[in-house]
Amino acid sequence: MILRLALIAMCLAMLSACAAPGGRLAGGDVPTSESTCLARGGSWTQLGRAPVKQCLLRTRDAGKTCSGREQCEGLCLAPDGAVDGDRVEGTCSVDTNRFGCRSLVRDGVVTTLCVD
Numbered sequence: 001m002i003l004r005l006a007l008i009a010m011c012l013a014m015l016s017a018c019a020a021p022g023g024r025l026a027g028g029d030v031p032t033s034e035s036t037c038l039a040r041g042g043s044w045t046q047l048g049r050a051p052v053k054q055c056l057l058r059t060r061d062a063g064k065t066c067s068g069r070e071q072c073e074g075l076c077l078a079p080d081g082a083v084d085g086d087r088v089e090g091t092c093s094v095d096t097n098r099f100g101c102r103s104l105v106r107d108g109v110v111t112t113l114c115v116d
Contacts, residue, residue, distance in 0.1 A: 030096050031055045048099040049116045055096070062094040067108040078103035078110040086110045 031037040034044040037055035047054050059073035066076035072092035082088050082103055090105030101114040 030057060047097055057096045059092060059095060061092045064092040066090050066092050066105060068106050069104070074098075075102065076105040078105050082110045084110050084112050 031040055031042065032055070034053070034055075037044050037057075040055075040057060042055040042057040044053050045056055046052065047056060061073050064072065066072050067089060069076045074093035074096045075098060076090040077093050078086070078088055078090050084103075087108050088105060088110055089108070099115050101112065103110050103112050105111075
């Protein structure tokens with residue numbers, strides 16, 4: 001039982017270390033508490049595989065052209081059909097969800113990233 005709890009604690013620590021960092025919203029980072037999330041108009045929900053709820057916010061720059069995440073409140077998404085290594089312009093995501101497999105644009109180059 002103690003080994004199982006230790007394993008669970010280790011997994012949660014690893015997940016939190018691997019979890020996407022807070023967003024770069026103009027008003028500050030993505031909230032980490034339910035009350036702050038709801039006050040900012042977000043949805044408090046489970047986004048990844050871990051049974052941990054997080055704040056999901058809509059971005060104000062959705063659809064804006066970008067060449068990297070630093071230009072977006074959320075992610076800089078590659079256009080449909082782009083493959084790893086392609087040089088492209090992306091568009092800013094509609095929300096702050098960073099989970100799932102996505103083709104992202106970093107420094108103008110497509111990179112596929114999967115986050116559980």
